[in-house]
Structure formats: C-alpha cells, structure tokens
Amino acid sequence: MDAKKVNRREFACSLGIGIMGMGAMTMPHAGIANPVTSEENINHIGPLTGFTPQIGTLISMLDWVSDTVIRYNKKLTVEQLDYLHDPDSNTIGSLMLHVAATEVIYQDMTFHGLEDFSPANKSRWNVAMELGEEARKEIKGNPLSYYKDAIDEVRAVTKQEMKKRDDAWLLSGETKDWNWNNYCKWFHVTEHYANHRGQMTWYAKRLPK
Structure with missing residues (x-):
C-alpha cells in the first residue's frame, strides 16, 4: 500500500x-x-467542571478507584494495616503509600518531562515506590488517615496540573522507550490503584482473627 x-x-x-x-x-x-457527571456522586464517571472532557473523565476514574482503596480498608486498625502475611509480602499500609508514589512519579514524568522522580520526590517517595525490605522497616505505625491524606495530597497536585492541560496533550506525549501517550500513562496509574487494591483485599481477608 x-x-x-x-x-x-x-x-x-x-x-x-x-x-x-x-x-x-x-x-x-x-x-x-x-459536564455530564454529578460531581456529588463518585459513581458517575465522565467529564468534570474545570477539565477538558477526556481529562475530566480520567480524573473521575482516578477518584473512583482511589476511593475504593480507602473505603474498603476504612475499618482496619494500625496493627491490621501493618500486618505482614509472610516475610516477602508488603503490608496494606505500604501498598497504599505505593500507589500514591506511583502517581507522583507519573506527575514528574508527564508534567515535568523527567525520567524518574525529581530529587525532592525521590527522597520522600522512593521507599514506597520500591517496596521490599526498606518499606517493611519504615512504613508502619500509621492510621488509615495518614494514607488517605497522602493520596489526597498527591491527587490535588494531579488535578492542579491537569487543569493546565487539554485533551490534545492527553493524546500526545509518546516516549522513546515505551511509545505510550500520556493517556496510556495515566490509565496505567489508574489501573495500578485497582491492581494493588486487589492485593490489599487478599491480605485483608487473611488478617488474623
């Protein structure tokens, strides 16, 4: 052809x-x-005031899935959030901080053109991003509100930056190594919350009685 x-x-x-x-x-x-969605109802997915249509829809999906992370685990105590199923597992609390860290690194990559965390964000978020032994040692002793506040803080930055951008930006931004556009990158952030919410559910069902 x-x-x-x-x-x-x-x-x-x-x-x-x-x-x-x-x-x-x-x-x-x-x-x-x-806007065709009710901003008072998190179960309505679609365009939102203040964002271009596809960005608003993406934000509504992000808000929905991160809300499920908090709501599902809202009754867990500090001890339960720190529960380690086996030596190679991650706690529910550390997974909550991990999904927030993932959102931060994609902020740095898509909003600021970086290939990794900014130096300031690396210092704050890298342990949660990498998980493993360091996270098992450091991420503990926090109530659910600590993790909710972290996710809310990160999401506020995402929304602030997304309001500066439009759907053309969302459909652009392919990178050399991945050939992912910005929409795919941010869809990955969304599914990352869902993926680790599944892990959290699995651990929560195995908490000691």
Missing part, C-alpha cells in the same frame, strides 16, 4: 472531534463541553 501512514494521534483527535460533533447534533442539550 503506497498511501502515507496515518498519524494515529491525528486520527484519534479527528475521530474524537467527529464523534463529539455527532453527539452535539443528536443531543443539543448535552454538549460535550458541559
């Missing part, structure tokens, strides 16, 4: 514009520029 290769980002953008155009024609009172 001699036709020029289609730039997939341009195609995605044009496809999105076409779909939005059709939606505007068929539902004139629910244009994509206006």
